[in-house]
Amino acid sequence: MTAFLQQLVNGLSLGSIYALIALGYTMVYGIIKLINFAHGDIYMLGAYCAFLITTYCGLGFIPALLISMVFCGVVGVLIERIAYKPLRHATRITALITAIGVSYVLEYATQYIMGSEVRTYPKLLTSASFHLGPVTITMQQVYIFVITVILMIVLQFIVQKTKMGRAMRAVSVDEDAARLMGIDVDKTISFTFLLGSALAGVAGVLVGIYYNSINPLMGMTPGLKAFIAAVFGGIGSIPGAMIGGLFIGIAETMVTAYGSSLYKDAIVYIILILILILKPAGLLGKNVREKV
Amino acid sequence: MRKELLNKANFAWLLLSVVSFVVLTILMKVGIIGSYYSITLYNIFINIILAVSLNLVIGVCGQFSLGHAGFMCIGAYCAGIMVKMMPNMTGLVIGVLIGFVLSTIVALIVSIPTLRLKGDYLAIATLGFAEIVRILVQNMEITNGAAGLNGIPKLTTFPLLFVCAVISILVVCNFTHSAPGRACLSIREDEIASEAMGINTTKYKVIAFVIGALLASLAGALFACNFYVIKPDQFTFNKSIDILVMVVFGGMGSMTSSVLAAVAIGIINVVLANFSEIRMIIYGLALVGIMIFKPTGILGTKELSFKKLFDKRKEKSA
Amino acid sequence: MAMLEIKDLHVHYGVIEALKGISLEVNEGEIVALIGANGAGKTTMMQSISGIVKKSAGEINFLNESIMKANPKHIVEMGLTQVPEGRRIFTGMSVYENLMMGAFLRKDKDGIKHDYEKVCEQFPILKERMNQDASTLSGGEQQMLAMGRALMAKPKLLLLDEPSMGLAPILVKEIFNIIEEINKSGTTVLLVEQNAKMALSIAHRAYVLETGKVVMSGTGEELAKSSDVQKAYLGG
């Protein structure tokens, strides 16, 4: 039982990271229906940005976090403007390939500039831990979880309750109709990228601190898993992304704990396939049947 | 030979294949295409099979699959294992056949549940399946796990490769230009309407998927017997993406484009090889650039057709 | 001075020229109808006024300001709103949220509330469905929602693209009544219609479009009587 609870904590903290990346994924996918393969790489850029700031400028956690968010947000917007905007009306596959191209550029440009060697962070957050009964929890795990939950709530508020959020939803349904309402579609999409990418930046910084190891290809696998998390929760749904991320984190950890760690990645894909077959719209997604 | 097959267009195709085969063989024999470039050439032919078969699934049938590397992996390992036990042509043939059986089974297991999904969801599900295949291969005894198989005899010869590529193209083209092929095209266009026209959409999607899987597994077998070594990490989803890039780069739905794209990307790789660290950056930029400026691929849906060519000439002279 | 003034407007889709030099005007307080067969370029016309399609040449002035190069947002701000062909409501959002999207650029809370109540009055069925997902509405209900949504912008000039398309006869009449009402309460209307009979019956003036050109114009009555129009569009 102790082991189980400890594993649950492990799973939750891993899942929080997936959730944080998935939040951005789900927003971007929601608005332009693009699997933004570069999203994972923006997360990587966030980690590198904070690395440079803390290592070479000696700034602390909060400034590093904020600067990384801004940096990633701006990069996200630039990518959208340069690479995706011309393809708004192209086929999905074309857009997907472009996203893959962008992802290559980010990964390998970082590798070229920063080297492929792993990098480590200076100590930014306390690595203290406390015991909750028999379970050990580190303060960093608490920070990650709390930050993720707060960001999810903020995001949900923005999307559901603010004007910009409504504009985002309108654009995601019908761009031209949104334009006729006086919505600035380009601005709305850019805003979505800004928000989503900034979240990825947060994830990057937290991962950098928590695991103390970053490298130029670190975005690939978590990026993919975060997307799966978003699909699992119902793409476009913010609480869905959160639940999906946590679920996948826990599932992975439990497979390691009670099965074999060899198959922890396989389980993620199996979950994905099962959910797609059983409930294609995802856990919280709306089941929209095509009207004939 | 049946008389339907004896027409000018088919003859032109035959001529084109024979001429290109002879020319390439001579170029390699006299060393104008050196060993490095012939590796590239071999690679191009393997990629042609992969691109054409994926184009059947994506371009013709409209099913966005990102799992092609999984089938290639199955084919490669079946052939690799077989050929290591029996290092000759018979071994290869048996290996290919086992690969066919296995990839058909896997394709059926994958496709029947997942082909109900659409677009990106299907892509992610197939990607997941391919990754599961790879993880299994990585953890099995017979595949030698993560270390992969080495010392695979090089049995892939140019004539063999050429014939396989031609057969693959023929299979896909013949399929496309037939009633089952039309059924697949109609599924791509509008699945609901297609079903309303009396087409068992699941059946035809599965057929297209299985043919695609068979050809990918053939390509895998030829790949295994060409490079001495195969490892599970050669069949990650990056490989699927490489194949996808060829299909889209050329133009979806057009086999001519797939062939040309395989050639073009082969050549681009040779050129980029000189840029080592920055080649992937250039490759990424090129992908973005091409998609922005020519989103339909180099040829779009245009198809080289001798039949049309001759028909046009006939019309003109008439 | 006309409220909306269009001179020699050309629009291309790639190589296809959809509008081949159209000139027309809409005066304040009018209902102007634009009729024509499928593919005549009516929708293109509407979309170019709203700034959704790029224009290749010509002039469009709205309230004495050129809107040839204006973006859709600015055009809406100036008081020109369109109900697009085929409803284009926002699925996945509630009926209420759809209506509020219409008031996207407005800041006057009281005004919005007032207009909202007016829309509820005009379209009682929408009131019943206020919290339902808009995608579950039927075609007719969606059309009403689309009109209600446009009215929420409090437009000076309302463009309506085929509001009667696919509607039951009883609803067609109702919709046209509503259009007249809207007009009477001070909104100028430019109306595109297949249903020429109904359109001409409420329009002050009308233009007939054929393959991208204006071939006839006049008051509603004049056109309704014209034998050419009768033959081609009124099934007489």
Add this chain to the structure above:
Amino acid sequence: MKTILNVKNLTKNFGGLCAVSNVSMTINEGELIGLIGPNGAGKTTLFNLLTGVYEPSSGLIELMDQNKSIQIGGLKPYKITNLGVARTFQNIRLFKSMTVLENVKVAMHKNIRYGTLAAILRLPTYYKEEKWVEEKAEELLKEVGLYSLRNELATNLPYGKQRRLEIARALAIQPKILYLDEPAAGMNPQETKELTELIDHIREKYKLTVILIEHDMSLVMKICERIYVLNYGKMIANGTPEEIKQNEFVVKAYLGEEI
């Protein structure tokens, strides 16, 4: 007169919404039936149930096939189609980037007797069957007046011709029953007139049973032998055009005072 289609207590719920509720109807062979009703009454939904796009929540749909009655409710669309049921769609659903001829050929799929293997190996049956399909499809296109456009992509046809092609494509199925969902929507009176003639013609020639949804009352009243009226998912009336015009419920719910 022989019954060809028998619908009993058919119901379809979407979540809380009852789009089709307890509908029953009996259609005889060779009839031309109109289905009218206000927007959202459930007409298209009823078609979708009859053609298998949706599964009924409850109720029966029986189709007579050579004196046997088959329960088709909930069958897959292609199975129902292959029993001789064809349809067109409210929003045109052609195979856009296929040619006009290919569109028709797709619909003849059921009658083509060669398989994937024969296609790949180009066996003689392939050539024989393809020749037959080609001839047959061209014949049909001549019939609906689209022959000269046979090599155009469907998407390049003008709207009215696209509607026509949808009908041609449905005919290629060689159906016994044809469902037309608002075939005249978006057509001008001239085009509507031509369409009416076409419907009459094909119905005679192919001995079809036709059921059509339409809001254009002039068309419906002119050609339909019997009319069913749906309102809020319920069948509120059925009868000849004259009876329907007099029916006070229908007038109130749908037609309005004038007509």
Add this chain to the structure above:
Amino acid sequence: STELKEGDTVKIGLNYELSGAVASYGQAEYKGASLAIKQYNANKDSKYKIKAVKMDNKGDASESTSAATKLMTEDGVAFVVGPATSGASIATYPVADQNQVPVISPSATQVDATMNGDSPYEYAFRICFEDSYQGKAMAKFGYENLGKKKAVIINEVSDYGKGLTKVFTQKFEDLGGEVVATESYNAKDTDFAGIITKVKDKGADVLFIAGYYSEAGLIIKQAREAGMDCTILGADGFESEKLAELAGKENLNNCYYSTAYTTVNASDDLTAFVDAYTKEYGEAPNMFSALTYDATNLGLQALEKAGKTGADLQKAIADAKFEGLTGSFTFDKTHSPKKSVLVVNLVDGVQTEAVSVDPNK
């Protein structure tokens, strides 16, 4: 084989993982090789001018084959150094034999990597010891020197990690110890909490990590933070300055690993190398760069001695008695070096002593 004259420009191929998932090893080795070549060219006594031709194989076996082919047939290199990983190296050996161009792999440690069935590929050499060798050494060291009886293994899912695990387990159990659990991870993983929680309470007195420093560092950190304070053993994959950065110095106690490269009691040559490398690249060298530095120098010495390429060069390499930074050795029948394994001890992240272990005694 071609005759070489003094002053000739000779090309050398560097076939490396310059991009892709294992680029960090490829790049470290590429730097080591470049340094060796630079120093050679700067040395007035050198007979030839060396020109390096680099190729990126992305860590992919088939790309590696084709890169090697290009280097050997198009560029006409005298010999090839690299690739870093076993899989990519093995993929070049048949090409080497075909074209009679030697390949010297600095770090292809996989069991029997150089073997083509019962005999070695004639033109394939490696200068690292084999995984079985160091795996056995660590098992023996753990059981005999440290007196540990119960081991837990955490290994990377790769030829390297799995190879080490297999031999370690075998040897440890042969000696009378017990392996109580074996868990695996993928390269580039960062979260090991699940694994650690699982193995923590198995009562093991030693943890063997069969992987590279980039993950091992994180495993050590996470294990220590979770309260796992048993002895940690590792193999040459630990050899990097980064290990201490990743794990945290305070966590690197009671930790031993096998290596061919240590800066403990560094010789003058080694110190000079470390200084030169640090000056050139602004970072300290690691085992990979040192091995490659040796491999390149080995090739260059053999080249001078043979004065010819092809078969003569092959023979000169095969017969070489090489003294390098990573030890002095000759090649055995399998074209692998006979080197002794050094086991170093970490105290607060710093290497303190090195003992030589021979697993077969």
